[in-house]
Amino acid sequence: MAMKTKKRGKNRLERNDRLIRLALLVVAFSAVSVLLVITIFIVQQGTPIMFKYGLKSFLAGGNWYPSEKVFGLWPMIVGSLFVTAGALVIGIPFGLACAIVLTEFSSKNVRRVIKPVVELLAGIPSVVYGFMGVIILVPFIRQTFGGPGLSILAASIVLGIMILPTIISISVDSLQAVPPSYREGSIALGATRWQTVKMVLFPAARSGIIASIILGMGRAIGETMATIMIAGNAAEIPRSLLAPVRTLTSNIALEMSYATGEHREALFATGVILFVIIMVLNTVANATSSRRRRQP
């Protein structure tokens, strides 16, 4: 009698187990299918117009006048690349310097305070960064260097700050993952701490650091709100760091609200191009981080 109940209980547990596994599978696939649906939707909405007006004029055309059916995305592609490159020029030195100080040249207590603070930076909404940029940075640039202030420089600085948490936290993790024996060995051989960092830790953590930079780059290229607010959104290839610039993401968000017909399709096409660029970046990021895992 007692054995029978026990057995039935076990069957029931197994059945529940199967049910839960099935439910989890459905949930997992729903996440994948959402991605699939988004991809199909964007491509389906965006590609016809690219081929209608010719891929070359779409990608290499310098004029963006949707109301006259002139769709050239080249200024926005260049704009996205300039702003992202600018963000990296600012984000990489500061980010890596901060990561090295946190792992090698600071006490545990300092690290315990600074690292959460840095990670908190990632939680600040981008509209707040944009607002700070407009209120403080843009007037400063206008008064100091001239030009309208809304510029590549302003956008690069703000995005550079925005990608710091990504670069710092992943770099810190990969520097800490270097086996202590490397560090000890280097010091035992008479190297200074800086030499140890430069010649032992950095090469050992290299792929993790590269992955952190690529993820930061992905964040910079995808940022929309802050760039709309501070980059000036002029659809022209910029001639200087102080010139306004429009990125691919800004182009979509700026004009989406009123766009109809082919204009709307052209904005989806902008999305397709952005999608391709981000896919390439993610693939590269995955490739470098998987190489890191293979290392001892």
Added chain:
Amino acid sequence: MTRLRFARILLAIGVAFFPACRGDRSQTDLTLAGSTSIQPFADKWAEVFMEKHPGLGVNVQGGGSSTGIQACKSGACQIGMSSRELKGDEKDLFEIVVARDGLAVIVHPSNPVRGVKLAEVKQIFSGDLKRWNYLGGPDRPITVVTREEGSGTRGAFQELVMGKTRIFRGAITEDSNGTVREIVAQDPYAVGFISLGLVNEQVRSLDLDGAAANEENILNGRYKLVRPFLFVSMGEPAGLAKEFVDFVLSAEGQALIKKEGLLPIK
């Protein structure tokens, strides 16, 4: 086990409430959609209209002039709102001018330039006139601020000032009247255009061809940058739509928007 049951209950509740989420909370008898420039004024009209006709629901949606016109054609709304003239195949819709709005060319209050010719405004926005000293201002480059493609305000400016000439690519582009005003208010060398009703003490409007941007000059025709605010419908409005349009055009309806900074039709 209890957790699983809890999940089932949660799921059941979710399924049960899902259709309810989509139901309208209040009834809608008349829908207007279109220009975001007209939307705040249409909201005002709708509010007063509903006070006078308790039990009726008037729903005002934005989306932009083109969207509103399309929605009207497809029957998604009874009245479309457009802040630009109809063009091409839109012309077969029935249109009623419900108000007029001036466009102001604005600069920073500290700018010594008081007035310009309309032709000079065109040159500024086409990128041919690049420095303030040609206009009697300081020897500084002009920061040109425009609206994004598709906006009704930009459409009206294009039509009234630019004609076939393009607004040059290097112009800073913002997506609302408010941000254009904000940027011009911050930058002493900037110039932009916004709805006359939205000019405040942060910026100053330029005289065009010797006429100050004010109601008097618009009514006597000396200030040229005026655009109509249109209601459009499939055929002449009937029933509730007609009642609403009649209210909008009545002395009371026109007085409402005059208070809000727009110009009445007469």
